[in-house]
Amino acid sequence: MTGRSEESADADPLGGALAAAVHRTGAVAGGVYLADPEGTVLALHAICGVPVEAVEPWWRVTLAAPGPAQDAVHEERLVWVSSQEELARSYPRAAANMPYRVAFAITPLTGLRDSRGALMLMWRSDRPGRLTLRERGGIALSARRVARVLDAARPTAVPDRPRFVPLRPREVRRVRPALAATELTERLTLGALALDREGRITFTNPAADELLGRPAEQLLGTQLWQSLSWLDNVAFMDAYRTALISHEPLALTVLRPSVQWLSFRFDADAGGMSILITPGDPVGPPVRPADTQPVHIDAPATSRIHLLVYLAASLTEAVGVKDVVDLVADQILPAFGAHGMIMSTVDAGRMQIIGHRGYTPNTIEQLDGLPADADLTPAGRALATGSSSYFADRAELARAYPKAPQISDKHAWAFLPLITSGRPLGCFVLAYNHPHALTAAERSILTPLAGLIAQALDRARLYDAKHSLAHALQQTLLPRTLPTVAGLDVAARYLPASHGMDIGGDFYDLIRLTETTVAAVIGDVQGHDATAAALMGQVRTAVHSHATAGASPAQVLARTDRDLADLEAGRFVSCLYAHLDLARHEVTLASAGHPPPLLRHPHTHAHTVDIDPGPPLGIGMGMSTTAFPPTALPLTEGTLLALYTDGLVEIPGADIDQTTAELAHHLGESSDLPLHHLVDHLVHHTRPTDRHHTDDVALLLLRPTRPAGPARR
Numbered sequence: 001m002t003g004r005s006e007e008s009a010d011a012d013p014l015g016g017a018l019a020a021a022v023h024r025t026g027a028v029a030g031g032v033y034l035a036d037p038e039g040t041v042l043a044l045h046a047i048c049g050v051p052v053e054a055v056e057p058w059w060r061v062t063l064a065a066p067g068p069a070q071d072a073v074h075e076e077r078l079v080w081v082s083s084q085e086e087l088a089r090s091y092p093r094a095a096a097n098m099p100y101r102v103a104f105a106i107t108p109l110t111g112l113r114d115s116r117g118a119l120m121l122m123w124r125s126d127r128p129g130r131l132t133l134r135e136r137g138g139i140a141l142s143a144r145r146v147a148r149v150l151d152a153a154r155p156t157a158v159p160d161r162p163r164f165v166p167l168r169p170r171e172v173r174r175v176r177p178a179l180a181a182t183e184l185t186e187r188l189t190l191g192a193l194a195l196d197r198e199g200r201i202t203f204t205n206p207a208a209d210e211l212l213g214r215p216a217e218q219l220l221g222t223q224l225w226q227s228l229s230w231l232d233n234v235a236f237m238d239a240y241r242t243a244l245i246s247h248e249p250l251a252l253t254v255l256r257p258s259v260q261w262l263s264f265r266f267d268a269d270a271g272g273m274s275i276l277i278t279p280g281d282p283v284g285p286p287v288r289p290a291d292t293q294p295v296h297i298d299a300p301a302t303s304r305i306h307l308l309v310y311l312a313a314s315l316t317e318a319v320g321v322k323d324v325v326d327l328v329a330d331q332i333l334p335a336f337g338a339h340g341m342i343m344s345t346v347d348a349g350r351m352q353i354i355g356h357r358g359y360t361p362n363t364i365e366q367l368d369g370l371p372a373d374a375d376l377t378p379a380g381r382a383l384a385t386g387s388s389s390y391f392a393d394r395a396e397l398a399r400a401y402p403k404a405p406q407i408s409d410k411h412a413w414a415f416l417p418l419i420t421s422g423r424p425l426g427c428f429v430l431a432y433n434h435p436h437a438l439t440a441a442e443r444s445i446l447t448p449l450a451g452l453i454a455q456a457l458d459r460a461r462l463y464d465a466k467h468s469l470a471h472a473l474q475q476t477l478l479p480r481t482l483p484t485v486a487g488l489d490v491a492a493r494y495l496p497a498s499h500g501m502d503i504g505g506d507f508y509d510l511i512r513l514t515e516t517t518v519a520a521v522i523g524d525v526q527g528h529d530a531t532a533a534a535l536m537g538q539v540r541t542a543v544h545s546h547a548t549a550g551a552s553p554a555q556v557l558a559r560t561d562r563d564l565a566d567l568e569a570g571r572f573v574s575c576l577y578a579h580l581d582l583a584r585h586e587v588t589l590a591s592a593g594h595p596p597p598l599l600r601h602p603h604t605h606a607h608t609v610d611i612d613p614g615p616p617l618g619i620g621m622g623m624s625t626t627a628f629p630p631t632a633l634p635l636t637e638g639t640l641l642a643l644y645t646d647g648l649v650e651i652p653g654a655d656i657d658q659t660t661a662e663l664a665h666h667l668g669e670s671s672d673l674p675l676h677h678l679v680d681h682l683v684h685h686t687r688p689t690d691r692h693h694t695d696d697v698a699l700l701l702l703r704p705t706r707p708a709g710p711a712r713r
Contacts, residue, residue, distance in 0.1 A: 013149045015165035018048045018119075021142030022167060025135060027121040028270055029167075031055065032109075032146060033069055034117040036158045042069055042118065043158045048165035049122070051199035053225065054241050058098070059162060067094045069106050072118045078107040078139065082129040084447050089386035089419045092451040100444055101125035101246040107139050109147040114154055119143045124247050164198055191277030199223045199240075202272070211262055211277050230257050236264075239441075243268045248440035253280065311449065315456035324460045325355025328453055332430070333357060336442060339433040340410055343418075343457070345426035346372045346383055358431065363408045370405070377404045379427040382417040386424055388447065389415040393435040412436035416446055418454035425454050466530070482510040485518050487582045489705050491675035493683050495647075495697045505532035505573070506645045506698040507540050511547050516583035519547045519556075522643040522700050523575035523594065535569050539617070543577070553577045553590035554625040557617065561592070564618040572616040576643055580635060582704055587635040590628045592617045595646050598664050602638040606668035608660060609633065640703045642667055647697040648683070675701050 014032065022030040029049030033042040042061045061069055068079040068091055081087045082103050088095035102125050109117040119142060131139075185192050191208030193201055201219050209216050212228060225232040231254065239252040243266035250266045261280030266273060311331055318324045325343055333341055340358025344351045353368045370377060374384035378401060381389060391397040391413045397404065410431035418426040428450055438446070482490050492508050505525025512518055521543050525536045542563045546556045556577050564573065576594040580587050589597065589609065593616035600606035614628035635641065649659040663682065670681050679701050 012165070014046055014146070014153065015048070015163075017142075017146045017149045018046055018165050019167055021119060021121065021139075021146060022048050024142055025121050025138045027123050029122045031120045031162065032117065032150075033061075033073075033106075033120065034109075034150070034158075035063065035073070035115050037115075039063065039116070041158070042073065044162040045159060046165050047162045049167045049197055050244060051197075051223065052162055052164050053199065053223070053237065054244055055162070056237075065093070067091055068104075069118050069120065072106040072108050073116050076108045076110060078105060078136065080105045080131055083125055083387065084444070085387045085417070088447045088451050089417065090422065092419070092448075092455075095448055095451060100242055101248065101440060103127055103129075105131065105139055107143045109143055109150065111144075111147050111151070113151055115150075117147075117150065119146050122245070126247075167197055190279075191275075193219075193224075193275040193277070195224075195273040195275065197272055199225075199273075201227075208277055211256075211279055213256065213259070230254070239264070239266060240273075242266075242441060242444055244273060246440045246444070250439070250441055312452050315452055318456050318460060320464050321354055321457065321460045324453065324456045325357075328428075329355070329357040332449065336430060336446075337432075337436075338430045340408075340429075340431040342367070342429040342431070343426065343453075344379065344429075345457075345461075346424075351377075351379060351427070354426070359408060366405070366407045375401075375403070377401060378413070378415040379429060382415045382427045383424045386417045386419055388417065388443075388450075389413075390438050390443065391415075392437040409433070412438075414438055414443075414446060416450040418450055418457060420451075420454040420458045425458055428453055478507060479509055483512045485510070485512060485582075486515075487704055488518060488580070489675050489703045491679040491701045493679050493697070493699045495683060505536040505571075506647065506696045507536045508643070508698045508700045509540055509544060510700070511544055513547065513550075513579075516581065518580045518582070520578040520580060520641075520643060520700060520702055521547075521575065522645060522698055523573055524645045524647075524698075525573050526571040528696065532571070535567075535571060535573070538567065538569075539564070539573055539575070543575070547577075552625070553579050553588050553630050554628040557590055557592050557614065557628040558623055558625045561617040561623050569618055571618055573618050574616050574646075578641070578643065578702075580702065580704075582635075585634060585636050585704070587633050587641065589631045589633070590614070592628060595644065595649065595660070597644075598642040598660075598667055599633065600640040600642075600664075600668050601636065604668075606640070606642075606664040608664060635704055637704050640667070640701065642682075643700040643702070645696070645698045648699060675703060 018030050018032055022028070027049070029047070031047045032045050034045050035042055040063055042063055044055065044059050047055055061067055063070055063073065068081060068087075071077070072079045081090065084095065084101050087098065102122055104120060104122040106118050106120045109119060119139070121139065121142075185205040188205060188207055191211045192203070192205045193208050194203035196202050200221055200223055204216050204219050209219065212219065214227060219227055225236065235252065236254060239250055242248075243250040247268050252264045252266070254262050254264060256262055263278040263280055265276045265278070267276075268274075311327075314327055314331065315324065318327050328343065329341055332338070338358075341356065342353055342359065342364075343355040344353045346352065349372055350369050351367070351372050353364055356364050359367075370379075372380045372383050374381040378389040378391070378397070381387065389400075391400070394406070394411055397413065398406070408431070411434050412432040414430040416428045416430070417424050418428055430446070478494060482492060490510055492510075494506060494508070505527055506523070507525070508520075508522045510518060510520055521540075523536070523539060523543075525532045525539065539560060542560045543556055546559045551559060557575060560575070573592070574594040575592040576597060577590045578587055578597070579589075589611055591611050591613035593613055596609045596611045596613070598606050599609050609631070611631045612629050615623065644663075646656075649656055649663055651659055666682060666685055667678075670678055673681060679699055683697065683699060
């Protein structure tokens, strides 16, 4: 790193103005952003108070993307973020890139002649949540001075990396370590390092030299990740940033290649950082857990990042609310060593629990429906303010919320608001069976996790609402029951697709025509959505109307095709129409691009009916009856006719002729079963319940039982 800590303020006007801004406002760090000549990117030109590497994720931000720096520049106003929770609520995308407990202000550099820019200042998270008028004035004054310096320098080039500006204390104190302290550190068997705000090593004891495998003269004045390449990784840098920015203790275990595991403990303040190094066990056989397993949050930072990435990828596959709840429970509880969770939303001012794990049904029943009062429970406060709350034990919760009902057997909690698009959606509660104080590392990962959960939950609720509406529409359009026809045994099943909206355009119907004739119809509308379900109802109505008007099978299909042309539906429909004459023991079939039916005469094998299909309905050709040639077959007592949609025989990677032949074989082998058992047997054989299916299925079985008599109503 090419720092400029040796240069004076006179030689570095920008650095002097930036350091003065940090001192004036009481911040711990600051930076200057400038837009590139094209005005598309904000680039960090200088950073003061933290190493350049510590802010690498924020060297450049796109001006068009949402974020606090972009808002400050575009809207020409000061953007104040008092906590990590507020950052997650207002800028969820930025929070995922900055999971640290820190407060910061970004104010525009107004009056620049050739560019746009912003001054960023950062404070510890334990400072008051509001900026005073005096503080706002100090920030504005600092921004004006930085702008004047930039106008005088008129920088145009965008640097590859920002430069480091040393933070000059108001009082320069020369601290000479006492002899006793030196002897103490030299006697320690654990390593001790001291780092300045730039990340450079200012002190190292002999134990640290030995554990790190470098003599002191090769370490002093360098940065750890430069001197030791095995520390130049995401895990170490993430832990270093967290400790440096949050000023909270943090531990990390790192493997010194081919030697041993080393435990690093970070302790930081405004002056720099201390690191204690503890030796672990020598390296043994490598053990790598499966990537699909959750990791405990006390694992290295790479594991925490892995948890975020893995959960984000998994949540993209979660469809409904139940999927989101199950995924979060399976992944987050073991990762944080928690014993219970509750996910809730708010409805009419009351908390509605939509999922839970680790709580008894009786407890959930008492918690469900509690008022969403910010003064009553931390869950209500999370919804009202968008801020997280953490309670290490029951006494801490009781002090903060004396009116909160003590219902569950849990002893520690994290209450996280679920915020999406700036609005509170619900609350996520993580609970422990024993007192537990969440560390800075745990809190830093929980905030972006809550943002991911909120986005997935919002999508899932929308999906469930659409699915519920579409499913209700489809169930309304399908026949609730089939008419009872004397001399005819009937059974039908419909199974939705198990992936997607769980609805589709498959349909079936049985239409009583006269006392001895009946029409059976089965069809498949293109698509698996609400439009397909609605069109299915229109097709079924049209077929029913033409059939009861006395039309022949070919006429029913041709007239339905014209109806679809008038509707301009823009979708194809396959359809098979069967006219059964029970008195004559005959069936007449006509097909519009539909799979052929299966037929089994008594004491023979089942086979596919050789039928000449016409084109699917709805292709807009105005087809005549000749396009759907009829096929007449005998239908004696005991003959079994099976009408089905292609979802029953189309299996990815399998030949449809083979799967149809297998269906015919099972139909023949099992045709002595009662029809309501047979229809389930056929469906479950071809549609195992442990697989996802992308198409819906309709199956209609028909079997004459005896000479037809008067139909019963």
